[in-house]
Amino acid sequence: MRRDAxxxxxLHRLLLAGEFVVTAEMQTSDSxxxxxxxxxxxxxxxxxxxxxxxxxxxxxxxxxxxxxxxLLVEAGIxxxxxxxxxxxxxxxxxxxxxxxxxxxxxxxxxMTGDDxxxxxxxxxxxxxxxxxxxxxxxxxxxxxxxxxxxxxPLADRxxxxxGAVENPFAPPRDFRPMRLGTKIEAGAEFIQTQICFNxxxxxxxxxxxxxxxxxxxxxxxxxxxxxxxxxxxxxxxDHVPGVDVPDPVIERMDAGRPERQREEGIALALDVVDxxxxxxGVSGIHLMTINHEEAIPRVVEAAGLLPRxxxxxxxxxxxxxxx
Amino acid sequence: xxxxRLDRRPPPTEPPATGLHRPLLAVERWTxxxxxxxxxxxxxxxxxxxxxxxxxxxxxxxxxxxxxxxQDGHCEVVPEMMCVWVEAWERSRxxxxxxxxxxxxERPTDWRLQETSSWENLVSGRDKEVPVGWAAAExxxxx
Numbered sequence: 001m002r003r004d005a006x007x008x009x010x011l012h013r014l015l016l017a018g019e020f021v022v023t024a025e026m027q028t029s030d031s032x033x034x035x036x037x038x039x040x041x042x043x044x045x046x047x048x049x050x051x052x053x054x055x056x057x058x059x060x061x062x063x064x065x066x067x068x069x070x071l072l073v074e075a076g077i078x079x080x081x082x083x084x085x086x087x088x089x090x091x092x093x094x095x096x097x098x099x100x101x102x103x104x105x106x107x108x109x110x111m112t113g114d115d116x117x118x119x120x121x122x123x124x125x126x127x128x129x130x131x132x133x134x135x136x137x138x139x140x141x142x143x144x145x146x147x148x149x150x151x152x153p154l155a156d157r158x159x160x161x162x163g164a165v166e167n168p169f170a171p172p173r174d175f176r177p178m179r180l181g182t183k184i185e186a187g188a189e190f191i192q193t194q195i196c197f198n199x200x201x202x203x204x205x206x207x208x209x210x211x212x213x214x215x216x217x218x219x220x221x222x223x224x225x226x227x228x229x230x231x232x233x234x235x236x237x238d239h240v241p242g243v244d245v246p247d248p249v250i251e252r253m254d255a256g257r258p259e260r261q262r263e264e265g266i267a268l269a270l271d272v273v274d275x276x277x278x279x280x281g282v283s284g285i286h287l288m289t290i291n292h293e294e295a296i297p298r299v300v301e302a303a304g305l306l307p308r309x310x311x312x313x314x315x316x317x318x319x320x321x322x323x
Numbered sequence: 324x325x326x327x328r329l330d331r332r333p334p335p336t337e338p339p340a341t342g343l344h345r346p347l348l349a350v351e352r353w354t355x356x357x358x359x360x361x362x363x364x365x366x367x368x369x370x371x372x373x374x375x376x377x378x379x380x381x382x383x384x385x386x387x388x389x390x391x392x393x394q395d396g397h398c399e400v401v402p403e404m405m406c407v408w409v410e411a412w413e414r415s416r417x418x419x420x421x422x423x424x425x426x427x428x429e430r431p432t433d434w435r436l437q438e439t440s441s442w443e444n445l446v447s448g449r450d451k452e453v454p455v456g457w458a459a460a461e462x463x464x465x466x
Contacts, residue, residue, distance in 0.1 A: 112382055137457070167392075171388075241391035
């Protein structure tokens with residue numbers, strides 16, 4: 001990651017300028033109507049600098065990240081396209097990376113993906129031809145060397161900001177900072193972390209990354225979840241592998257009357273946002289929620305992060321041949 | 324060849340070993356399966372993983388753990404099993420040598436090498452053959 005690089009996306013421009021960025025995860029869509037995605041995106045307009053389009057998140061099938069990303073581009077909202085190794089081999093992944101570039105996608109995040117056993121098609125054949133570290137490097141090969149993994153040249157090379165994920169909150173925790181180092185070695189320029197409730201763990205992770213000299217080479221965007229209820233927080237703890245939900249979080253959500261829990265979730269997320277902003281090396285927040293999307297603008301506003309910087313006017317390149 | 328219930332690798336493509344290759348392959352298989360529950364990927368990186376076979380990971384991850392490791396260190400896919408990378412990390416810390424090998428990027432798997440002898444592939448250099456684009460990336464200086 002070079003600090004003097006030409007920005008390739010709005011998100012990249014803000015990170016280069018040292019802005020504290022806000023990204024958010026868009027609600028998944030199971031609709032064939034593009035208006036459904038436009039509506040979900042509209043909730044986040046003006047609150048997030050870029051919006052993540054998930055790739056069959058939690059191993060459940062949804063509208064493809066590629067299609068959702070393009071619809072966001074058309075709506076003038078910058079997408080971050082997620083790409084998982086679970087569903088496609090190296091041919092299909094490269095095809096989608098190149099295809100995304102043709103459709104105006106300028107941020108990608110490469111990850112392994114939740115296992116099929118966690119999803120609604122547990123009988124499916126998982127692929128895992130390559131892993132997330134391989135995918136990161138392949139994206140760099142396409143961008144920086146102008147070839148496919150095979151070495152066959154591209155006619156025009158894609159240009160995107162290449163991201164990864166990391167989970168400081170899952171074992172082996174001592175290894176996680178070093179693993180981030182591997183992702184940086186492969187070519188990751190920014191990371192979005194798994195949901196952060198455990199601030200002590202996050203601080204230890206960041207301190208260790210700093211000791212390893214990683215924070216000059218990568219932007220770390222901390223994942224923040226906005227629970228809509230105590231039940232929602234328990235669901236995360238018990239059913240989403242890799243998420244650490246400490247007991248005080250559950251107790252805090254339980255303390256409120258049920259009709260107050262949505263508000264408590266916002267207050268809790270706000271506390272996490274305020275805390276991670278104080279951790280040296282954290283460059284932004286990535287907001288996630290389940291069935292509580294309208295809370296995202298409220299958290300951003302209450303955190304004092306509005307207004308968001310305006311994107312440059314050159315967004316939303318049309319497809320050639322479009323009217 | 325017996326394959327366990329959790330083995331999700333694609334079937335091997337190389338023809339079965341013949342002649343002198345057969346006993347060599349049998350010795351390698353017996354040794355490594357006994358000692359490390361090896362899956363015979365033919366491109367051994369046990370030195371980078373604290374002598375823990377990464378192909379035992381249900382996601383076949385060769386560059387470290389996924390984000391789904393359970394809080395008790397078990398595998399999200401097979402909760403009765405310890406995460407292969409939790410074991411790899413701990414064992415690599417106890418190794419007197421190769422400790423830093425776990426830090427570096429491992430190459431993409433060449434699935435054609437399954438069920439072939441990694442010892443032979445090491446000697447012949449076959450396990451060093453990588454796609455042209457990857458080889459170029461390894462030669463490029465980091466920025």
